[in-house]
Amino acid sequence: MKRGVLGTLQVNIGRLCNLACHHCHVEAGPKRTENMEGAVVDRVIELLEKSKTIHTVDITGGAPELNPHFRRLVSAGRKLGKIVIDRCNLTVLYEPGQEETACFLKEHEVQVVASLPCYSKENVEKQRGRGVFDKSIEALRLLNNLGYAQQDTKLILDLVYNPLGPFLPPDQKKLEPAYRTELKELFGIEFNRLYTITNMPIRRFLSDLQRAGKLTQYMELLSNSFNPAVAEGVMCRSLLSVSWNGELFDCDFNQMLELPLGASRRTVWDISSFDDFEGDLIRYENHCYACTAGAGSSCSGALV
Numbered sequence: 001m002k003r004g005v006l007g008t009l010q011v012n013i014g015r016l017c018n019l020a021c022h023h024c025h026v027e028a029g030p031k032r033t034e035n036m037e038g039a040v041v042d043r044v045i046e047l048l049e050k051s052k053t054i055h056t057v058d059i060t061g062g063a064p065e066l067n068p069h070f071r072r073l074v075s076a077g078r079k080l081g082k083i084v085i086d087r088c089n090l091t092v093l094y095e096p097g098q099e100e101t102a103c104f105l106k107e108h109e110v111q112v113v114a115s116l117p118c119y120s121k122e123n124v125e126k127q128r129g130r131g132v133f134d135k136s137i138e139a140l141r142l143l144n145n146l147g148y149a150q151q152d153t154k155l156i157l158d159l160v161y162n163p164l165g166p167f168l169p170p171d172q173k174k175l176e177p178a179y180r181t182e183l184k185e186l187f188g189i190e191f192n193r194l195y196t197i198t199n200m201p202i203r204r205f206l207s208d209l210q211r212a213g214k215l216t217q218y219m220e221l222l223s224n225s226f227n228p229a230v231a232e233g234v235m236c237r238s239l240l241s242v243s244w245n246g247e248l249f250d251c252d253f254n255q256m257l258e259l260p261l262g263a264s265r266r267t268v269w270d271i272s273s274f275d276d277f278e279g280d281l282i283r284y285e286n287h288c289y290a291c292t293a294g295a296g297s298s299c300s301g302a303l304v
């Protein structure tokens with residue numbers, strides 16, 4: 001399958017993160033030093049200005065907010081009329097120097113996509129570390145108080161669920177109402193949509209699988225659950241991924257595996273527009289079964 005028209009530019013702005021979660025495909029953490037520099041951010045903005053088809057700038061990391069150029073990229077994207085997404089781990093809003101971040105996100109009508117792998121404290125902290133759950137709940141309340149996921153505002157707050165182990169996520173359509181009820185009743189929290197995402201058998205989660213002797217079993221589960229109905233809609237067909245140093249990839253997962261673009265290795269300095277990628281080959285490998293298993297999986301949740 002080849003790439004169609006690009007709609008989303010996913011910018012992995014750096015691998016620095018205040019957390020170091022077990023399932024993290026980026027292997028992000030507090031000691032990572034890879035962070036997008038100003039010149040690369042400038043070039044991304046320049047290319048976005050020329051793009052006729054990209055409607056969404058999806059900023060991920062690490063914790064994107066920790067990059068000193070994050071706000072400049074957000075402001076530029078919004079000025080260009082793009083939807084801007086911040087993939088926020090919530091706890092980062094309470095890191096030193098981030099006191100104004102939530103208000104900044106509100107002012108720029110940034111869509112927040114926040115990870116919350118469960119509504120139980122025990123399960124969240126198993127995956128993301130001690131103290132994460134309470135801070136996440138506090139951050140969600142803060143965003144709600146600012147108008148996120150409230151009626152009559154344009155402020156979108158979506159949540160992400162991913163399984164705690166080597167199994168497929170439950171049905172997104174069924175899990176969303178359960179999350180809505182539990183979060184409202186337990187904590188008074190509201191959100192817009194819930195995305196279920198399948199764990200990618202790469203990097204940190206791959207090491208976990210290998211340590212537990214469950215890699216073969218998980219890969220069999222993914223490949224036996226291949227769903228041809230979702231294969232055509234995998235996100236790489238309409239998305240391009242930029243790494244912290246300006247290299248381009250078919251998706252964030254291929255970026256972490258250092259698999260160059262299916263068509264040819266390129267950086268933001270080698271291209272004159274993001275609109276020249278239609279019809280290009282995409283590099284598919286075995287990990288891609290995580291995107292095509294069951295109901296499918298993407299950064300925007302299930303595919304069907």
Ligand code: SF4
Pocket residue numbers: 017018019020021023024025026027028029061062063089
């Ligand atoms: S918060 Fe996100 S980027 Fe940071 S370690 Fe956890 S999964 Fe990785």
Ligand code: SF4
Pocket residue numbers: 234235236237250251252253254282283284285287288291
């Ligand atoms: S992992 Fe494979 S199928 Fe999924 S988005 Fe990346 S290239 Fe596409």
